[in-house]
Amino acid sequence: MKVHTAWSWRPLATGLLLAGGALLAGQSHAALFEDDEARRAILDLRGKVEQQRLAADAAMQRQADDLRRATDDNGQLRRSLLDLQNQIEALRGEIAAMRGQNEQLARSVSELQRGQKDIATGVEERLRKFEPAKVTLDGREFTADPAEMRDFEASLAIFRRGDFPAAQTSFTEFVKRYPQSGYRGTALFWLGNAQYANRDYRGAIANFRALLAQAPDHARAPEALLSIANCQIELKDNPGARRTLEELTRSYPQSEAANAARERLARR
Structure with a gap:
């Protein structure tokens, strides 16, 4: 009876041990499975975190690069x-x-x-000073060279000063120097007056007659005839003076010189 009891317990114990081992094995296997899943989850999470970190770092790097480029661009713009x-x-x-x-x-x-x-x-x-110019003198208009004008005015200025010998010389030279001058008639008139003042009556008559022959319509022609009569009176040629005064009244009846001639003729 005791032997039967001993053999009955051993298989039971063995079975219990086996069952316990199986149970422990199953529990260990389940625990091991759960640890792997957790590690994988942790690794996945770490991977995701790392990816997010890398993405954030890349984004931050891009922002930093953009900021640096913007800073560089701003610097370049400022320099520009x-x-x-x-x-x-x-x-x-x-x-x-x-x-x-x-x-x-x-x-x-x-x-x-x-x-x-x-x-x-x-x-x-x-x-x-060298070009000819128009001149109006004693009612006559003509063209004269500057030197011709200058020499005539110089001669007339000498006469007006009362230096009749010098005036006679100056007008004589003028008439010889400018034989075709428009001044010639007037120059002959003043030359005759200078000669009359110098008591060169015959020379004066010759120049007064030259004026009348050259320009009988000259404004000084009536005065020239009256001056000829004066020279003839100085020469004691009264008949000649009377003929000259009569010629004056006939040739230039409206002149002042003709009026003076008529008065003189009335007194004789």
């Missing part, structure tokens, strides 16, 4: 603006210099124009 400002200032300086040069050029041109005008005026004045 500074360069442009410097160029503008340089252009302003050049424009100011050019404006100054233009003003100086304008002054130079104005001075040159004034100089040219002065030169032209001087040339014209010098040319006028």
Whole structure:
């Protein structure tokens, strides 16, 4: 009976041990499975976190790069603006210099124009000294050279000073120098008067007659006839003087000299 009891317990114990081992094995296997899943989940989570971190780092790097590029662009823009400002200032300086040069050029041109005008005026004045000019004298208009005008005025100025010998010489030279001059008739008249003042009556008569022969319509012709009569009276040629006075009244009846001749004829 005791032996039967012992063999009955051992299989039971063995079975219990086996069952317990199986149970423990199953529990260990389940625990191991659960640890792997957790590790995988952790690894996945870590991977996702790492990916997010890497994405964030990349985004931050891109932002940093963008910011750096923007900073560089801003710096370049500032440098460009500074360069442009410097160029503008340089252009302003050049424009100011050019404006100054233009003003100086304008002054130079104005001075040159004034100089040219002065030169032209001087040339014209010098040319006028050599160019013939129109002259109106004793009712007659003619053209005379500047030297001719100058010599006549000089001779007449000598006569007006009362230097009759010098006036006679000057007018004599004038008549010889300018035989075709428009001044000739008037020059003969004043030459005759200078000779009359110098008591060269015959010479005076000859020049008065030369005036009448050359220009009987000369404004001084009536006075020339009256002067001839005066010379004849000085020469004691009263009959000749009377004929000259009568000639005067006939030839120039409306002249003042004719009125004086008539008065003299009435007294004789």
